[in-house]
Amino acid sequence: MAINELFGQPLKVVNTGLASFKENIETAGGEAIQVNWKPPVEVRKESLAVIERYREEIDRANGEALAIILGGTPVLTGMGIALETIPGMRRDLILHSGPPVTWERMCGPTRGAIIGALIYEGMAGDPEEAVRIAESGKIGFEPCHGHAAVGPMAGIISASMPVFIVRNEAYGNSAFCTMNEGLGKVLRYGAYSPEVIERLRRMEKILYPVLRKAIEKLGRLDLKTMISQALHMGDELHNRNRAGNSLFYRTMAPAIVETCTSQEDAISLLNFINGNDHFFLNLSMPAAKACLDAARDRAYSSIVIAMARNGTDFGVQLSGTGNRWFTGESPVPDALFFPGFTKADANPDIGDSAITETLGLGGFAIAAAPAIAQFVGGTAQDAIRYTLEMYTITAGENKAFQIPSLNFRGTPTGIDVRKVVENNITPFIDTGVAHREPGIGQVGAGVLSAPMEPFRKAFEGLAEEIVTRYG
Amino acid sequence: MIVKVSIKKGRYYDSVTLMIISGELNRMEGIISSSVVMGTAGNKAILASAGLMTEELTGAGDSDLIISVHALSEQAAVSAINKTDELFRELRKQGDEDIGKKARTLGDALLQMPGANLSLISVAGKYAAAEAMKALQKGLHVMIFSDNVPIEEELALKQHAHERGLLVMGPDCGTAIIHGIPLGFANAVGRGGIGIVAASGTGLQEVASVISAGGTGISQAIGTGGRDIKREIGGIMFLDAMKALAAHAETKVIVLVSKPPHREVVDRIAEEIRHSAKPVVTILIGGDAESLKDAGAITAQTLEEAGMLAVAISMDDDPATVQRTLAQRSEWLDVLAGSHAGGRNGRFLRGLFSGGTLCDEAQLVLKKTLGFVYSNTPLHPDYQIQGTEPGRGDCIIDMGDDAFTVGRPHPMIDYSTRNRRIMEETADREVAVILLDIVLGYGSHPDPASELAPVIRKACEDFPGILFIGSVTGTDGDPQDRRRVIRELEAAGMVIMPSNAAAAELAGKIILQIRSKKT
Numbered sequence: 001m002a003i004n005e006l007f008g009q010p011l012k013v014v015n016t017g018l019a020s021f022k023e024n025i026e027t028a029g030g031e032a033i034q035v036n037w038k039p040p041v042e043v044r045k046e047s048l049a050v051i052e053r054y055r056e057e058i059d060r061a062n063g064e065a066l067a068i069i070l071g072g073t074p075v076l077t078g079m080g081i082a083l084e085t086i087p088g089m090r091r092d093l094i095l096h097s098g099p100p101v102t103w104e105r106m107c108g109p110t111r112g113a114i115i116g117a118l119i120y121e122g123m124a125g126d127p128e129e130a131v132r133i134a135e136s137g138k139i140g141f142e143p144c145h146g147h148a149a150v151g152p153m154a155g156i157i158s159a160s161m162p163v164f165i166v167r168n169e170a171y172g173n174s175a176f177c178t179m180n181e182g183l184g185k186v187l188r189y190g191a192y193s194p195e196v197i198e199r200l201r202r203m204e205k206i207l208y209p210v211l212r213k214a215i216e217k218l219g220r221l222d223l224k225t226m227i228s229q230a231l232h233m234g235d236e237l238h239n240r241n242r243a244g245n246s247l248f249y250r251t252m253a254p255a256i257v258e259t260c261t262s263q264e265d266a267i268s269l270l271n272f273i274n275g276n277d278h279f280f281l282n283l284s285m286p287a288a289k290a291c292l293d294a295a296r297d298r299a300y301s302s303i304v305i306a307m308a309r310n311g312t313d314f315g316v317q318l319s320g321t322g323n324r325w326f327t328g329e330s331p332v333p334d335a336l337f338f339p340g341f342t343k344a345d346a347n348p349d350i351g352d353s354a355i356t357e358t359l360g361l362g363g364f365a366i367a368a369a370p371a372i373a374q375f376v377g378g379t380a381q382d383a384i385r386y387t388l389e390m391y392t393i394t395a396g397e398n399k400a401f402q403i404p405s406l407n408f409r410g411t412p413t414g415i416d417v418r419k420v421v422e423n424n425i426t427p428f429i430d431t432g433v434a435h436r437e438p439g440i441g442q443v444g445a446g447v448l449s450a451p452m453e454p455f456r457k458a459f460e461g462l463a464e465e466i467v468t469r470y471g
Numbered sequence: 472m473i474v475k476v477s478i479k480k481g482r483y484y485d486s487v488t489l490m491i492i493s494g495e496l497n498r499m500e501g502i503i504s505s506s507v508v509m510g511t512a513g514n515k516a517i518l519a520s521a522g523l524m525t526e527e528l529t530g531a532g533d534s535d536l537i538i539s540v541h542a543l544s545e546q547a548a549v550s551a552i553n554k555t556d557e558l559f560r561e562l563r564k565q566g567d568e569d570i571g572k573k574a575r576t577l578g579d580a581l582l583q584m585p586g587a588n589l590s591l592i593s594v595a596g597k598y599a600a601a602e603a604m605k606a607l608q609k610g611l612h613v614m615i616f617s618d619n620v621p622i623e624e625e626l627a628l629k630q631h632a633h634e635r636g637l638l639v640m641g642p643d644c645g646t647a648i649i650h651g652i653p654l655g656f657a658n659a660v661g662r663g664g665i666g667i668v669a670a671s672g673t674g675l676q677e678v679a680s681v682i683s684a685g686g687t688g689i690s691q692a693i694g695t696g697g698r699d700i701k702r703e704i705g706g707i708m709f710l711d712a713m714k715a716l717a718a719h720a721e722t723k724v725i726v727l728v729s730k731p732p733h734r735e736v737v738d739r740i741a742e743e744i745r746h747s748a749k750p751v752v753t754i755l756i757g758g759d760a761e762s763l764k765d766a767g768a769i770t771a772q773t774l775e776e777a778g779m780l781a782v783a784i785s786m787d788d789d790p791a792t793v794q795r796t797l798a799q800r801s802e803w804l805d806v807l808a809g810s811h812a813g814g815r816n817g818r819f820l821r822g823l824f825s826g827g828t829l830c831d832e833a834q835l836v837l838k839k840t841l842g843f844v845y846s847n848t849p850l851h852p853d854y855q856i857q858g859t860e861p862g863r864g865d866c867i868i869d870m871g872d873d874a875f876t877v878g879r880p881h882p883m884i885d886y887s888t889r890n891r892r893i894m895e896e897t898a899d900r901e902v903a904v905i906l907l908d909i910v911l912g913y914g915s916h917p918d919p920a921s922e923l924a925p926v927i928r929k930a931c932e933d934f935p936g937i938l939f940i941g942s943v944t945g946t947d948g949d950p951q952d953r954r955r956v957i958r959e960l961e962a963a964g965m966v967i968m969p970s971n972a973a974a975a976e977l978a979g980k981i982i983l984q985i986r987s988k989k990t
Contacts, residue, residue: 002636002715003612003636003637003638003711003712003714003715004715004718004719005588006588006589006612006638006649007649007650007691007715007719007721009586009588010650011588011589011649011650011652012584012586012587012588012589013587013589013590013591013652013654014574014577014580014581014584014587014589014590014591014606014611015591015593016577016590016591016592016593016594016602017485017591017592017593017594017616017617018485018486018593018616019485019488020914021591021593021616021654021655021914024653024913024914025591025652025653025654027913027950028651028652028653028659028913029651029652030650030652031584032591033574033580033583033584033587034574035574035575035576035577035579035580036574036575037483037485037575037576037594037602038483038534038575039483039509039533039534039594039595039598040598040601041534042532042533042534389575392575392576392579423575423576424481424483424534425575426481449481451480451481452480452481452534
C-alpha cells in the first residue's frame, strides 16, 4: 500500500496502547479498534531465535499433532483393577496427580490421600503407620500421567482400585481413571477416615463388578459423542458434568438392570451415579487423556499435551519434548468459598483435571456453560470472553465440540506454547478448591489462569530440545 | 507511617489506566503517596527514589503489576490496596460493553476491522518496534507514539516500510493528522490544501494551529519523529512523506517543520524541493535554511511565520505581505512592552515550557533581544543548566524533558509539576516575567485553565511585580476550546499572545526595557 493509497481511503486505525487515543479518533469521527495488548513474556533471546528459525518445522509438527488430537475417538470399553490394567502398575506404587513430587514436598490433600490409600490397601493399620511407610521410601510415588492415567484432585491410584479403560480407537492407545467417589469427605481431597476407606471398598467390591458387567454388555460407549452433546447441554466437562452424567446414566441404566443379578446392588450403583454430579468427570478426563497421549512425541511440536498440578507444582508437557515436565509454583485459585472458608484455607491448585482444558474443554469451553461462570462469580459475558481469549493461544478448533453461544464455533484446541508466550496469555482453568489440610474436602470452586513459569520453561525447553537433537 | 505493597503476577494495564488508579488511591484518607505500575526495572528505580520500594518488590518482573502505598497507618494502606481490586473490577465491567469487539492481538483486530490501514502504537518503547514490524508485515502504515525505541530498530522499520511503500511515523511521533483525524496529541484543524511534514511534534501543532487560525486548513500532517532527519536514519520517512504530499492532489502547499537536519539530509530535502511542482515552505528551528532557499523553498524564521506563509500562498496572496504584517506587529510589541515594563521588581525572565520545540523556538526568538539564555536544552552549550535545579538569570526550561517525565505524565497532561515550579520561580525576587506555553488538543489536559488560572492568580496576589506571558497552541475546535482557555487565563491576569514566537518576542522586549530603565 503506497502512502498515497492511505490518503485516498478512509482511515481505519488499530490502536495498541493508550486507549484514550482510540476515543479521540472516534470523537473526531474516525474509526478505530483497540488492541487489548499485554507485553510479551521475557524468554531467553537464544530460545526465541531457535523457535523463530524452526518456525516452519514447528508449524508442520503442530499441524500433525493437532490432527491427531482432533481425530481421537475415545471410547469407554471396560473396567479393570489398576494392578492388572494400568501399564507399569505395582503393589508398592502409588500414582498421584500432577508432575513428580517427593513426599517431603507433597501438599496436605495428597499426603492425606496416600495415607488413605495405604490403609485401603491393607498396608497400614492406622494413619501413623501409613506416614512411616510413606516416609520409608518403600513405596514409590509416580505421576498418573506417566502411566496413561489421570486422577482428579490428589489423583491417587493404588493397586486394588478399579479403573475405567478408555480406548482411543483411532490411534489404539488407552487411558485410565478411577471411579469418582462423590463429594464431601473423599480420598481425592485427602480424607482417610474409616467412612472414606469403607466407601472405597464398597466401590471395589460391589459397584465395580456391576458397572463392569454393564459396560461389557454395551461393548463400547462413545465418549466423544457424549461430550459433544453435553457441551450443547450446558456442560464444560470439568466443573460441570451434570449433562454428561445424565447422558451416561441414561445409557447405562438399562444395561445395569439387565446384567445385575442383585436388585439391591443395581439400585445402589444407579443411585451412586445419579447422586454424584461429578461421576462423568472421571470419564471426560481419560477421554481427553486418550486423545492427547496419541499426539505425544511429534518432533518439533510446541503443542501442550498435558497440564497437571500436584498441589505444589503446576506442570506442563509438550508433544515435542518427550516426557519432560516443565513446572512452576501452583497458584491458589481465585474462588468463591463455601460458607465458613476463606482463601487462607485453600490449597494451591491440584489435580490432573486440567487435562480437560488441554483438550479444549473446561475453562476453554466455559462459554458453553454459563451456569459455571456464575458459580465462580462471573457473568455469562465473562464466560464468552474467557473462551474467546483461548482462541488466541490455540492452534485450531474442534469441530466435534461446539459452543452454541458462539454460533457453534469449535472449541479452542491445541495450546501452542509459542502463542502463550508471545501473547502473554496462559490457559484458563476451571477448578475445585481443596482445603490445605487433608480430609476436610472441597472448600470452594473457582477459576484461574495457569502460571506463566511452566510455559516459559517449556518454550525454552523446546528450543533446547530442537538444538540438541536437530541443530 | 508504613509502606505496604502488593504484586499481581501477570496482570497488565496501560500506564494511563494505572495513573488513574494511582490518582484514586492518592485521594484516599491516610494515604501519603502511592504508585501502581508495571514491575519494570525503570519503574522499580522510580519507586526506590520515591521511598515506595520494598524487599518484596525486587522479585517483580516486567509483566507483574505492582501496587505500593505509603500510608499513615497499616489500616489505610490495606484499604487502599483492597480498593485497587475494586477499581480494576470497575474497569473490567466497563470493558464488558466492548465484548466481542476487544481484540487481544493485531491479528484479532484485523479480523474484526477488515481494511484497517494504520497501526497507532503507544506501548512501552522496548516493545514498540516488534509491534510495529508486525503491523508492517500485515501491510499497515504505522505511527509509533512510544519513545525509547533503539535507533537501529527505527532504521530497520523505516527501511522495511520504505521498500514496501509504507509510512512509519515515529518513534516518538507525538502527533499527526490524517484526513482531519487527530492521531496522538493533535488539534482539531480544518481541512484544506496545506500538507505538513514535521520532525517535531509541538512544531507541527503550532504550525497547524496558526494555519487553522488563518482560516484555511490541513490536507494531511505527517510526523516522522525527531530522529528521522538525523544522519543515522537519513530522512527516509521525511522524504517519503514529501513525495507522497507532492503527489497528493488535495495538497497545494507543503510545509516542512524540523529541527536542523543532518547536512546530508538537508541536501536530499533540497533535491526534493527542487523537483517539487508545489510551493514548499520550510521552518528549520535554529538551522541554516540557505540551501533550501536556493532550491526554491520559501523559508520562515518561526513556526508562526511558516504557518502564515503557507496560508498566504494557499490563498494566492503575496508572501511579502506576511513579512510586512510581522514587522508591524513587532513595532506594536515594542509599545506593548513599554506599557508592561513599569512596576516590575525583578529583572529576569523564566520560561517554563511543556513543548520541546516551542522551548527551542522561544530561545531563538529571545536571542535577538536577550542573547543566549540558560536552559536544560540550550542553544549554546555554555548555557547548559540542569532542568530540575532552580532557575538562573534568564532561563527557559523544557519541562517535557526526561528529567521531569520519568514515571510521571507529560506536563501537557499533568500540570502539577509545572505549577509547583511556577510557585518557586515567582518567589524568586529577581524574576520579572514568567513565559509559558499552553498546548491544547486531543490527548492534552482537558481543562488547562482550571489548573493554571488559580496559580497565576495566587502568584499575582503574592508577588504583584510578576507578569505572566504566554500563548495557547490549539484551535477553537479543540476539546478545550482555545477561545475559552484564553478568556479564562486573561481573566486571571495573564497576557496571551497569538503565537509562541510573539509571546517570546514580547517577553524579551519587556525584560530589555526593564533593564534599560534600571541602568
